[in-house]
Amino acid sequence: MNNQLNLRALVGGALMLSFAVLPIVAHLIGESYFITYATRILIMALAAAGLNIALGYGGMISLGHALYLGLGAYAVGICAHHGIGNGWIQLLVALGVGGALACVLGLICLRTKGMAFIMITLAFAQMFYFLVVTLDDYGGDDGLPIAARSAFGGLNIENSTVFYYLSFAILVATLLFTARMVKARFGRVIRGCHSNHQRMQTLGYDTMRYRLAAYVISALICVIAGFLLANLVRFASPSYLMWIVSGELMVMVILGGMGTVMGPVVGAVVILLIEAVFANSSFGLSTELATFINDHWMAVLGIVVVLGTMLVEKGLYGSLPERRNRA
Incomplete structure (x- = not known):
């Protein structure tokens, strides 16, 4: 047998190993800020991995998943505002409200397709977003500060390293779940609906039920990401619900590789590293030029996205070869 080099496994393994040892390296070099920023990358990668279930595997082009990210964040903020600091209660509220809302909106949105689906999720x-802005008791358009991170008993997530590894563990669990789901009957049906919806209906599958389940799972993962994001920054902002955030998540999935387990993680890493480098570095240039680059770092991101989609059709990670066994 001829075993080709599995670059996907090597790149994915190296990336996750880097995440695993990053806090150790950060402490050794005395740069604790790296831990905070890497935690943000993990959380956004988690949200992108959630969207990937709907978009990459189910073919549901949603511009509304920021709704679930914001909902998770406001569940923490509103509970804390009313003196409920228990993380398990906050998480239960977030998942309960998020799951119920995803079921209702999913039943409505999935009755449409194409551009109509995109626009109704955006709407x-x-x-x-506009509803949250009007909630003056919870900060309105100024957002809602959160005094302390969620309390989980013996798990002290006020410690940045502990919180980092909690976020890392949740991301790993989500990726493992996705990998198992894709190979299971449920995942095969979802991908079949993406490829040929009418054929799957002809074969007797209740495609609405399968697609709704995928949409809800996707939404709940984004709710958990929002929960973590609120704890990271100790703030719930209406901006989390804006369509721009949904667009950023979609770019992460597409740039990394739709329909691949690690693609959203790669996309999140690339985009947030570009932001970190070009939005905050001087590059040894004059103050005016460095400021110009810092203020227009998204132009650099745009160039990367355009080149990425032109040169690697399946995304940065999705275009890497997998190992194939040939007799």
Whole structure:
């Protein structure tokens, strides 16, 4: 047998190993800020991995998943505002409200397709954004500060390293779940609906039920990401619900590789590293030029996205070869 080099496994393994040892390296070099920023990358990668279930595997082009990210964040903020600091209660509220809302909106959105689906998911997200802005008791458009991170008993997530590894563990669990789901009957049906919806209906599958389940799972993962994001920054902002955030998550999935387990993680790493480098570095240039680059770092991101989609059709990670066994 001829075993080709599995670059996907090597790149994915190296990336996750880097995440695993990053806090150790950060402490050794005395740069604790790296831990905080890497935690943000993990959380956004988690949200992108959630969207990937709907978009990459289910073919549901949603511009409204920021709604669930924001919902998770506001569940923490509103509970804390009313004196409920228990993380398990906050998480239960977030998942309960997020799951119920995803079921209702999913039943509505999935009755449409194509551009109509895209626009209706966008419309719902914007509707809830404007709703949150009007909630003056919870900060309105100024957002809602959170005095302390969620309390989980013996798990002290006030410690940045502990919180980092909690976020890392949740991301790993999500990726493992996705990998198992894709190979299971449920995952095969979802991918079949993406490839040929009518054929799957002809074969007798209740495609609405399968697609709704995928949409809800996708939404709940984004809710958990929002929960973690609020704890990271200790703030719930209406901006989390804006369609721009949904667009950023979609770019992460597409740039990394739709329909691949590690693609969203790669996309999140690339985009947030570009932001970290070009939005905050001087590059040894004059103050005026460095400021110009810092203020227009998204132009650099745009160039990367354009080149990425042109040169690697399946995304940066998705275009890497997998090992094939040939007799």
